[in-house]
Amino acid sequence: MYALERVLPLLRKINTFHLLVVIFFENTEIRDFARSKVETLEDIYHQTVAQKFLAEKSQMVQVLNQYGIQAVLTAPEDLSINTINKYLELKSRGLI
Secondary structure: OOHHHHHHHHHHHHHHHHOOOOEEEEHHHHHHHHHHOOHHHHHHHHHHHHHHHHHHHHHHHHHHHHHEEEEEOOOOOHHHHHHHHHHHHHHHOOOO
16 A cells, blocks of 8 residues: 555556556465465464455555546456456446
């Protein structure tokens, strides 16, 4: 979040002159670990950190959307499909 707050003014400026789409990759290993069953106290700590990491990525997408910046959060294997869907969404809204 700190890095996003630091570059947000630049992204907003770019977005005023261009249609900006930011793509975030979801770390599938962290996602799977955050959903797995834990057995030890140490695993609970690790899982909590993993869930916090996933929540921060989702929060970044929401913050960008608040400022009118298009953002996509996708797993690497779904990149093509999600990118095409975003393109079709922007095309249907007349932004492209």
